[in-house]
Amino acid sequence: MTFLLYQLYSWFSRTRAMQVLLGLGVVTLIYFATRFLGLYMTSWILQELGTVLIVLIIVVFQAEIRQALYRFSLLRHLFDARRNEQGSHFQETAETIFNLAGSRTGAIVVFQRSESLADQMLNGVKLDCEVNPQILQTIFIDGTPLHDGAVLIKDGRIAAASCHLPLSVNSEVPQHFGTRHRAALGLSERSDAVVVVVSEERGEVSLAVGGELRRMATPAELIAALDEMINPVRETTRNSLPRMFFSNLLPKAAILLIVSVFWVLITSRQGQITTVMAPLRLHGLPDDMVLVKGLPEEVDVQLKSLSSLAPLPSRIDIAADVDLSEIHEGHNTIRIKASDFTLPSGMEMSSVTPAAIKVVAERKKRKTVPVKIVVRGTPKGMKNVIVAVDPATVVVEGPALQVAHIDFVATEEIDGTRLVKGKEYRANLLPPEKRVTVLREEPVIVRLMSRGKK
Known part of the structure; x- marks a missing residue:
């Protein structure tokens, strides 16, 4: 659970989804506090609003949810037809990008990695051509039909141009960054894409990855960064495992603490046994039979709680649904089974007293009699x-x-x-x-x- 929650945190930490989740966490704490303090009307209102909020979260954050599910898919690499041809184009591509920066020509170049960008990059014009300096410079020259938007480089080829990117909603983005930089950050926050952005006002080249923006001083620095991120050489070093565990130690420790607290709360009532009275509900009586007597009418059931998430036994309404389809005329003894009870999740039946009931059945008869x-x-x-x-x-x-x-x-x-x-x-x-x-x-x-x- 700590690993899964940390993955969600690392993906959404700089997106608006994390801000909404934090707000929902505060509302949840208020809800439990109102229940503990006995503020029934306030807790009831928050509980009713919780059902609506779940639907709103699914509607508003459907793109983020779809992206998270895609990241959890362990088999996606089996279906990705990726080619490692991008490395041969980084030299020319980096030099072209710095040439655009020198001429104060704004540009956004997106390098797609493992995650699909079909839902993030909209209104683009499909090209499917090789990456070369002439095409990139022609696309971004002011006044051309495709200059306003981003270029998508996928599998070593220019897949589309004039694409619209989602803007970042991070309030910590510096004010001097314009729409291009916010678009580059917005896409990097929602995917694993590598985005290179050229500032038209300052002539600077920046690289956006994972919601972070860093300036590239030289083409060589940009080439090294693209080689490391897009075509990484995966080597297992001796200190890679400790670095993986001890990096970002504070959020990992906080998430581990939260998971541990919830684990203690959930298992606090584990093993608790309570006895409740359960009435008998008899059904399935054959059409030609009549039930004359059935004893007893209630049984004592011992319930074992497996988790604190299970409701209190005093607040649940259970009954024994006894099937009478196999009874015969006369006296019958029917054993009470665990399958005769429908228990909530987190509870199981330990024993039932008495273990059997006795019923008396007779054949059904019809007779015509006068009315007095x-x-x-x-x-x-x-x-x-x-x-x-x-x-x-x-x-x-x-x-x-x-x-x-x-x-x-x-x-x-x-x-x-x-x-x-x-x-x-x-x-x-x-x-x-x-x-x-x-x-x-x-x-x-x-x-x-x-x-x-x-």
Whole structure:
């Protein structure tokens, strides 16, 4: 983690992305501070803003993110068709650049290395020609169609001219540097390209690499720098490994300290075991079976925390999803498995008590029974009338033993004194048993009828 974070730091240390990341780090610290102090409204607002900020970062810094992913690609060199022909052109190219500086002609020459510059250099005119002094001088002469922009040298050839480069947003760039120097620094901040810039006002030649700009005094110095950066001779020296570890020691030590602190915080609750109650959720019961009894209704689960990133056991809601698809009629014993629980990341189940549950199932049965009207009182002034119901019978469904003892289904109690002949009334049916269901959702219709009339 220290190595990966240091690579990100070295790539983005002089770009606007690093400034935004530092600002987000401060906001994150404020968020945790507000949570620790119990400022719930402020922490909630910052948490909601965090979701939006992630989307904004992806949209605004998509070029930097794409470049970082490209740098992480270890296989990119297998697909790069690079040719080591640039070294033979550095002598003539350096002399031509200093000739342009002597005539106070502004120029930007970009040397592409391992990283692609397709997303950074825009609006260029493709050329694909050899590098020679005549072409370079012709391109940058004031008044020609291609003089305003940068020249891209790729694989030892001039690939494009009049290219637009991204400007640097570094506030520490000296004020006397113009647009050319800011463009050279901007491209070097976002890629590994080597950019040579010629000042039109001062006649100076500068080299921009990795967001840093240094002046080149002579063509020989420029040739040596290009040879070292573009076609380096990779030699392993005895002191290269110590130099690699001890260079930029302060940021490396700071990043190592930050990673260590987070590691301690993440593993601080590792191994902590807590017992929680988990209800049983039974599913998968066969269509021809009815569940009569299931014990117990809850189980005790011991949870082991693997990291402090996992939520507190008191704040999580877990349940055991028990599959009943394999049960048979009668008494069944079903073991509770770890796969029956869905746990958050960073937690695992140590044990469950009891380890098994007992359920009783019976075959499902249907039966048609009459509807019994429950009437309290008699209609006033009504003689020779009866109370009729429609429909007269309904179907009930449930465990076979319970359904066998059901002879009728009663309606809810009806006040007979309010019944009027010729009007219809609706009455709900009462369930006859706890696990027996009446297969009718609508109320029955009750009316008064003359005695003897069907």
